[in-house]
Amino acid sequence: xxxxxTNAGVDNISTVRKMYTWCKxxxxxxxLLSAGNxxxxxxxxxxxxxxxxxxxxxxxxxxxxxxxxxAARLIGDTVREVIxxxxxxxxxxxxAFGATFILGGQIAGGETRMFLIYPEGNFIEATDDSPxxxxxxxxxxxxxxxRALDPDMSFEMAAKLLCVSFDSTLKxxxxxxxxxxxxxxxxxxxxKGYEKRFEASDPYYxxxxxxxxxxxxxxxxxxxxxxxx
Amino acid sequence: xxxxxTNAGVDNISTVRKMYTWCKxxxxxxxLLSAGNxxxxxxxxxxxxxxxxxxxxxxxxxxxxxxxxxAARLIGDTVREVIxxxxxxxxxxxxAFGATFILGGQIAGGETRMFLIYPEGNFIEATDDSPxxxxxxxxxxxxxxxRALDPDMSFEMAAKLLCVSFDSTLKxxxxxxxxxxxxxxxxxxxxKGYEKRFEASDPYYxxxxxxxxxxxxxxxxxxxxxxxx
Numbered sequence: 003x004x005x006x007x008t009n010a011g012v013d014n015i016s017t018v019r020k021m022y023t024w025c026k027x028x029x030x031x032x033x034l035l036s037a038g039n040x041x042x043x044x045x046x047x048x049x050x051x052x053x054x055x056x057x058x059x060x061x062x063x064x065x066x067x068x069x070x071x072x073a074a075r076l077i078g079d080t081v082r083e084v085i086x087x088x089x090x091x092x093x094x095x096x097x098a099f100g101a102t103f104i105l106g107g108q109i110a111g112g113e114t115r116m117f118l119i120y121p122e123g124n125f126i127e128a129t130d131d132s133p134x135x136x137x138x139x140x141x142x143x144x145x146x147x148x149r150a151l152d153p154d155m156s157f158e159m160a161a162k163l164l165c166v167s168f169d170s171t172l173k174x175x176x177x178x179x180x181x182x183x184x185x186x187x188x189x190x191x192x193x194k195g196y197e198k199r200f201e202a203s204d205p206y207y208x209x210x211x212x213x214x215x216x217x218x219x220x221x222x223x224x225x226x227x228x229x230x231x
Numbered sequence: 232x233x234x235x236x237t238n239a240g241v242d243n244i245s246t247v248r249k250m251y252t253w254c255k256x257x258x259x260x261x262x263l264l265s266a267g268n269x270x271x272x273x274x275x276x277x278x279x280x281x282x283x284x285x286x287x288x289x290x291x292x293x294x295x296x297x298x299x300x301x302a303a304r305l306i307g308d309t310v311r312e313v314i315x316x317x318x319x320x321x322x323x324x325x326x327a328f329g330a331t332f333i334l335g336g337q338i339a340g341g342e343t344r345m346f347l348i349y350p351e352g353n354f355i356e357a358t359d360d361s362p363x364x365x366x367x368x369x370x371x372x373x374x375x376x377x378r379a380l381d382p383d384m385s386f387e388m389a390a391k392l393l394c395v396s397f398d399s400t401l402k403x404x405x406x407x408x409x410x411x412x413x414x415x416x417x418x419x420x421x422x423k424g425y426e427k428r429f430e431a432s433d434p435y436y437x438x439x440x441x442x443x444x445x446x447x448x449x450x451x452x453x454x455x456x457x458x459x460x
Binding site (some may be wrong): 048053093101103141142143144145146148149152156157158159161163168170171173174175196198206210211214215217218219220221222225227228229230231 | 312371373375385388392396399425427435444447449458
């Protein structure tokens with residue numbers, strides 16, 4: 003799941019899709035989520051798309067990399083190149099051009115894999131012990147993930163958990179905003195899964211957002227009050 | 232409530248009290264909570280204590296300032312001075328010496344007041360609309376405060392809420408750690424209120440920490456699952 007808020011200061015916010023998907027049915031489904039400097043993330047995606055079109059390009063393009071690991075390397079190299087170019091120009095620190103990505107998907111012959119790609123271009127992979135990644139404004143929404151995530155969850159329960167986690171962030175931080183983009187990928191389907199955009203008026207999202215406040219208060223009330231000793 | 236974890240990297244952590252209280256029964260109760268660079272916060276407190284002892288000191292000392300507003304100014308000026316001195320010495324950025332404070336209490340003739348003091352030495356005051364402050368690693372613990380805080384809460388419920396909020400942070404971030412120091416101040420008492428230190432073995436804290444996981448899962452289960460349309 004990805005939000006769509008981008009900002010250059012609180013007086014300059016826009017809605018931009020931060021979830022990109024490349025799909026060739028039967029061969030690959032690759033999804034990239036981005037956080038950070040919008041010029042950097044859009045240029046990275048732009049270069050990945052260009053590489054798809056240009057003949058004789060040195061790098062393999064994302065529709066032709068042989069594995070998810072190679073896709074992560076390709077994106078990491080591209081991020082590093084984009085940030086280096088932007089940083090060479092002027093006085094700004096590299097941090098200002100930073101961007102972080104989550105890459106997930108599957109390529110025929112390999113497993114479903116998920117990577118977190120850093121602005122430096124290196125990356126880590128999700129494991130059974132740490133099965134989820136967050137990027138961007140991640141702290142507000144982490145506690146509920148830590149407590150409620152269960153790798154055996156159905157898609158439907160995972161979607162509920164993502165709504166609760168994002169809603170916790172939305173209630174606390176202006177840099178994250180609706181609508182939210184959701185995508186499911188079914189292992190070994192090698193095709194696009196279910197996709198949905200939650201707008202502010204979405205009845206399910208509203209039910210979760212309103213219901214969570216009440217449920218949280220009830221949960222809080224169910225715990226024993228402190229007693230002075 | 233304040234935690235007691237301080238670190239100079241994850242391989243160098245210690246326990247340090249971050250809650251300081253100055254009390255003259257019938258006249259004033261002033262409590263200061265600190266976050267940030269330990270050298271800065273300890274020097275600020277050290278200077279406040281020195282000012283208490285030195286005769287002919289230019290600044291009024293904290294046991295003699297006539298109002299909580301003047302106490303906030305005194306501490307703000309002291310913070311700015313300490314950070315400026317540390318920053319003059321070398322190549323480090325000012326951010327590395329930063330510290331933030333919450334100041335609360337009451338001085339005879341005035342109301343109970345609470346301030347958040349920035350590293351720059353300026354400060355803001357709590358209001359009916361924004362009745363709480365957090366400093367340091369605040370994001371993980373904010374969502375539950377936003378949802379469950381009620382200004383009419385009893386001390387006992389507020390202590391429960393603080394335990395839940397801190398526990399959310401403790402579960403996600405190594406820079407915050409037990410034990411936790413709690414202090415109540417009763418309006419117009421002008422004296423020390425109830426104080427308690429929650430150690431890791433504290434039965435109430437454990438009941439909250441364990442119970443909150445179960446309560447949160449139950450709350451989560453009570454919400455409707457997402458349905459694909």
